[in-house]
Amino acid sequence: MMKLLYRFSVPxxxxxxxxxxxxxxxxxxxxxxxxxxxxxxxxQVQAKGLDLCVEVKDLGEYNFTVHHKDRLVFFQSPYQxxxxxxxxxxxxxxxxxxxxxxxxxxxxxxxxxxKGYLEF
Numbered sequence: 001m002m003k004l005l006y007r008f009s010v011p012x013x014x015x016x017x018x019x020x021x022x023x024x025x026x027x028x029x030x031x032x033x034x035x036x037x038x039x040x041x042x043x044q045v046q047a048k049g050l051d052l053c054v055e056v057k058d059l060g061e062y063n064f065t066v067h068h069k070d071r072l073v074f075f076q077s078p079y080q081x082x083x084x085x086x087x088x089x090x091x092x093x094x095x096x097x098x099x100x101x102x103x104x105x106x107x108x109x110x111x112x113x114x115k116g117y118l119e120f
Contacts, residue, residue: 010072010085010096018071019050021086025073025093025102026052029064032118039116059113062106075102077109 013021030047033054037043042057050066060078067074073084073093084093084102093102103120111117 010070011087012071013086013088015068015071018068018086021093022050022066022073026050026064026066028120029054029106032120033062036110036114036116036118040114043114056114062110072096073102075106077106079109080105 012018026047030045030052033043033045037045040056042059044055044057046053046055050068052064054062056062061076062078063074063076065074065076066072067083071085075082075084082100082102082105083096085096086092087094090101094100095102095105107118107120
């Protein structure tokens with residue numbers, strides 16, 4: 001079980017909205033990684049319910065897990081691990097620790113190690 005780390009109070013959205021936003025995020029991530037497979041054949045994408053695992057040969061896994069109870073999305077890569085909540089004002093998934101955006105963080109990291117860039 002992952003330990004939840006908060007530096008500030010995490011605002012909660014309604015559960016149904018959380019599920020919708022989390023599902024949309026995972027769909028965008030899955031689609032983006034599948035599109036990137038055209039340029040980098042090391043990528044394997046596996047979606048199961050509200051979890052997504054992207055395995056990159058010789059690099060490791062990118063895991064996205066929806067944590068229903070706390071209304072968070074956990075992101076773990078070969079290089080980092082963060083927890084994100086959906087910010088209704090910015091319409092972005094923000095890190096509970098330092099408020100950076102998931103999509104920007106992921107794009108920077110994958111741009112360094114994969115052939116091509118994720119498109120959202």
